[in-house]
Amino acid sequence: MLPRPKDTLQSSLFFDLRSTLNHRHPLFQLANKIDWAMFEREFSPLYSPDKGVEAKPIRLMVGLLILKHIRNVSDESVVEQWSENVYYQYFCGGTEFVAAQPIDASSLVHFRHRIGEAGFELILAESIRVNDDVDFDKPQVVFVDTTVQEKNITYPTDAKLHKKIVENCRGIAAKSGVTLRQSYARVVKALNRDIRFNKKQSKAARRKLKCIAGRLVRELDRELPLESLHREQIDLYKRVLSQTKDSKNKVYSLHEPSVCCISKGKEHEKWEFGNKVSVAYNEDGLIVGALSFRNEYDGHTLLPAIEQVVRLNHRPIKIVPCDRGYKGVSQVLGIPVLIPSNGKGCKSEYERKKLKKLFAQRAGIEPINGHLKSDHRMGRNFYKGIFGDNINSMLAAAAFNFKRAMNVLLDYILRWISQLFEQNISIKPQN
Known part of the structure; x- marks a missing residue:
């Protein structure tokens, strides 16, 4: 009510x-x-x-x-x-x-x-809106970049997924009143020990674990009625067991099947498991848009991201500088999109210096992404499903803006106190 x-x-x-x-x-x-x-x-x-x-x-x-x-x-x-x-x-x-x-x-x-x-x-x-130190009537330069929002899952391996399938199948059988021909409890325990500690037997143990998971899934598929509430889980388990190394749209987590594998390109961490987030901020350091995607090409995320910026700000946009990941997009909604070139062209020295300064300013979005991840819960998303991916990115961006407003207010108060202190010193009578 x-x-x-x-x-x-x-x-x-x-x-x-x-x-x-x-x-x-x-x-x-x-x-x-x-x-x-x-x-x-x-x-x-x-x-x-x-x-x-x-x-x-x-x-x-x-x-x-x-x-x-x-x-x-x-x-x-x-x-x-x-x-x-x-x-x-x-x-x-x-x-x-x-x-x-x-x-x-x-x-x-x-x-x-x-x-x-x-x-x-x-x-x-x-x-x-609460950041009233920004001139909202002035056309803004919107910098757009994408980052990865990791999901709260462990590093996925086939053995982990198959082990989880075996455990879940036992739970489904207990809830549904189905008596399994064999639970494989002792066998799976020994196989997990071989996978972890015995290098010679690990490959054969992984194959055996997958075979056991397939047996339990097929048995439940035969025993459960068609209108069972667990049919969706059984179909997900079949999909996991049928996928191979080169399969597309692979499942990396049973409780978060929508997770994507995104290449990070770093030597210490080659892959990230989550979804892509487009972050837009202006030259005042204010995040004016945050939108969640799956794993689309960066150029395909630009139109929805700018539409959200226009929807939330009602402020004209002058240009949209991006990095080379948006190559192929020259404009969006009639707004010019600037992408760094290889230095060729007929630009004057003044134009080259101006663009170089603009793209150097665009690189300022990288520390903003770092603050969103480390300070405002975008580094690991604990919300459930695709809906959780969408709202977590917007809440992190909103928290960043509220924190910025608080810092502006704190700086104003400190300046006011220091000025008041200096005035008291200047009017203090001298002996």
């Missing part, structure tokens, strides 16, 4: 957060800059007006999602820290300190699915 509106301006008789906290704290100021009424207005139609238990306040749920990615913590941790941090509680709309946890951590999962990808685009658009 839709949560009832509460008067957040009414002061508490015992402990009022607004009058007690430091008003110069960046999190306090950011809470006053975000348009929470917009989230209330956009997300209220997603709730039933009169059915069910009264839901938690929308500001609380949105605030917890933002804090989670700003502080780089899990659902459980952000809920626990909320009960200990008065600035978290004020940020989420609290008026007085509450020592108990506001919600169960699983409620954030349901809320993410409730608002959908469109809701996370609203959060990303709001993170752009």
Whole structure:
């Protein structure tokens, strides 16, 4: 049921957060800059007006999602820290300190699915708007690059997948009441030992493990009825057992079958397992777009990425500098796309220096990608499925922008304090 509106301006008789906290704290100021009424207005139609238990306040749920990615913590941790941090509680709309946890951590999962990808685009658009030190009327230069968002899976091998299939088949048989002719528990244990420690027998042990997995899958396929809830899993196991080294669209994880294998090109780490993310930022260091893809060619991701930038910013785009991975694309939506050339052509020395400076500025997106991965939970995506890939990239970009706004506010406060201190020194009477 839709949560009832509460008067957040009414002061508490015992402990009022607004009058007690430091008003110069960046999190306090950011809470006053975000348009929470917009989230209330956009997300209220997603709730039933009169059915069910009264839901938690929308500001609380949105605030917890933002804090989670700003502080780089899990659902459980952000809920626990909320009960200990008065600035978290004020940020989420609290008026007085509450020592108990506001919600169960699983409620954030349901809320993410409730608002959908469109809701996370609203959060990303709001993170752009709160950075009011940027001139939004001036045409912007948008730099676009792609990076890989790794999924929370182990390094995939055929032996791992086959072992997992055997374990899952036993679980399916136990749930469905099917009695297997043989469980292969002792045999699989010995095979795993040979795969790990016996180099001479490891190849034969891997073949034997695959054979056992195929037997169990075929037996369940015969015994389970056609309308069984486990049919989709059985089909996935068949697909894993039939794939070879050169197969396309391979399955690398049973619980995340949509994971792609993306070549990294580095000697220490040749492959990454996840999905591709297109990140767009402007010359002010503000991320203006973040969109998730599977493993498309970079040039094919440019049109949807620029369409998202136009949709979220409503600000004219002057040019779009990219790297050589976007070769073959000269313009998108009528906007020129600049790609580094090999130095040939009839450009003047002035134009060459200007382009060189522009592409050097484009390289500044690399540390931004690093901050998204190390500071805002894009380095390892814990969300489920393709929907989780899409929302994790937008939440990481929104957290980066909110953190930028907090740093701008903190720098402004420090400058103001230093100027005030210098003025006090200058007017101090001398003995």
